[in-house]
Amino acid sequence: MDKTILNHYFHSLFPIEKGTVEKITLAFHYFELPKNACLLEANTISTETYFLEKGYMRSFILNEENEEVTTQIYVAPCFVNDFLSFFKQHPTKETFQTLTNCKYWKTGLTNVQSNFHTIPEFREFSRLLLVINYDKLNDRVIEMASQKAETRYLNLLKQKPDIFQNVSLKIIASYLGITDSTLSRIRKETSKM
Amino acid sequence: MDKTILNHYFHSLFPIEKGTVEKITLAFHYFELPKNACLLEANTISTETYFLEKGYMRSFILNEENEEVTTQIYVAPCFVNDFLSFFKQHPTKETFQTLTNCKYWKTGLTNVQSNFHTIPEFREFSRLLLVINYDKLNDRVIEMASQKAETRYLNLLKQKPDIFQNVSLKIIASYLGITDSTLSRIRKETSKM
DNA sequence: AGAAACACTTGATAAATGACAAGAAATTAC
DNA sequence: GTAATTTCTTGTCATTTATCAAGTGTTTCT
Structure with a gap:
């Protein structure tokens, strides 16, 4: 091997x-x-x-x-x-x-x-x-202590972009400490920018 | 020594x-x-x-x-x-x-x-x-990812009770990831219980 | 002692996030 | 290939927490 x-x-x-x-x-x-x-x-x-x-x-x-x-x-x-x-x-x-x-x-x-x-x-x-x-x-x-959910999401997106193609949003949401509904809304908002 | x-x-x-x-x-x-x-x-x-x-x-x-x-x-x-x-x-x-x-x-x-x-x-x-x-x-x-501020405060109070006599609430609040106003309100609420 | 800085509380209001439910879309299982 | 399951989105509304501002009490400094 x-x-x-x-x-x-x-x-x-x-x-x-x-x-x-x-x-x-x-x-x-x-x-x-x-x-x-x-x-x-x-x-x-x-x-x-x-x-x-x-x-x-x-x-x-x-x-x-x-x-x-x-x-x-x-x-x-x-x-x-x-x-x-x-x-x-x-x-x-x-x-x-x-x-x-x-x-x-x-x-x-x-x-x-x-x-x-x-x-x-x-x-x-x-x-x-x-x-x-x-x-x-x-x-x-x-x-976690100092940034809001949207910032944490954007950081993760920058640092580990490929997980979004390989891991369900539900799991990513719970890793970010938010619900999947909130993550969905954050994604909708930030994709407009 | x-x-x-x-x-x-x-x-x-x-x-x-x-x-x-x-x-x-x-x-x-x-x-x-x-x-x-x-x-x-x-x-x-x-x-x-x-x-x-x-x-x-x-x-x-x-x-x-x-x-x-x-x-x-x-x-x-x-x-x-x-x-x-x-x-x-x-x-x-x-x-x-x-x-x-x-x-x-x-x-x-x-x-x-x-x-x-x-x-x-x-x-x-x-x-x-x-x-x-x-x-x-x-x-x-x-x-941080799964508990709300009040729970985190109560856990800290249980685990390190003596810091509340030795550290300012402002510092404890920022450690808990909340503002000092919120900590003050949480303390008011939980002290009633 | 008096002034300044700091710590804490509280009120009013706004923003962020959660809870629940329903529906659409994608994936999985047989 | 169709049904079943899971994932994702979205709506409505409730809860949690932040923001800003004011007021009181406490410490610190000289």
Whole structure:
């Protein structure tokens, strides 16, 4: 199997020698999931870390009214993780679900731990992955707290335009923290501009 | 200087042998700041990591209208960091400011890096610190996207009751993503219940 | 002590968004 | 290919929250 995209992702985030990257990705295994499949279910413990090579997916939780609240939309290529569940071996709060057919690479916690403690570059990479994800989430909190729905929509449209061709508006709306009716109206308004 | 609280914080997050913790905190230095002082200014590069031993502080950004948006409220004891700025040596987006007199321990990036690469338990601790902070932020995004202001206020009141005695309502309001007038009305309403 | 700045509340009104329901359009299933 | 299901839009109306402005009380500064 061709690990070009996976290997390149490591390179792009932190400069690692080619041989070292290959050593790191040696224990990554390929698999695929069809559309609307479940990668990781709520209330289970995440035992693997996933690299999404191709496709779109999301994570969501159920609120008190049993409505699905989309917490994240993932666009390949990227790592997909419930960090707390994986590293602390806690049950997940969220469910991870494919939105299109998806291609993945996965590896287990044992392998991650072994690499983390023996390969300095992998340590740096791991930390950077967390730091970058933290920063993105922080930006999203700021946006949620200080921008109105229309601005958040326009930002998303600019940052991840392709999700609008691959993810239902209902899911995008719940990711933006609004109802699908409101998103529909916002789209109508902004398309005039 | 007494590093009891600092050392204990390491223990509480991840089980580390006493001697190892003392080795880790050896290069942490004590300092204090008065109320309304600036710990870390926007557009500078964070060169140190901070442990807040006592006091209250916040981070904030300026939005387009030059209004301060509080991004985080910190209650001792906890680590206070701009992760991206510190680990990637990028300029900060946020300003970190004391809200009361504060007591800190700090150490530089060189020391963190040295510990990270030589002390396995410190690596685990560092990752856990990031993971836990990521998870908290994630919970906040979910709350912002799915709960109304009154619910968010009541949750905050339950989780960090003491900030209401130590932080101005204006700052708490902007942390909740609402105006101070709205917070004032919510408090009036909920106090009747 | 007095002035200035700040924090908090409250009123009136407007804007943003949600709730619910119905219908059209697209997709999926058999 | 048709029925069933889901997605998206739109209308009406209710709720939530913002805006602006005024007034009171509190802190800070000199």
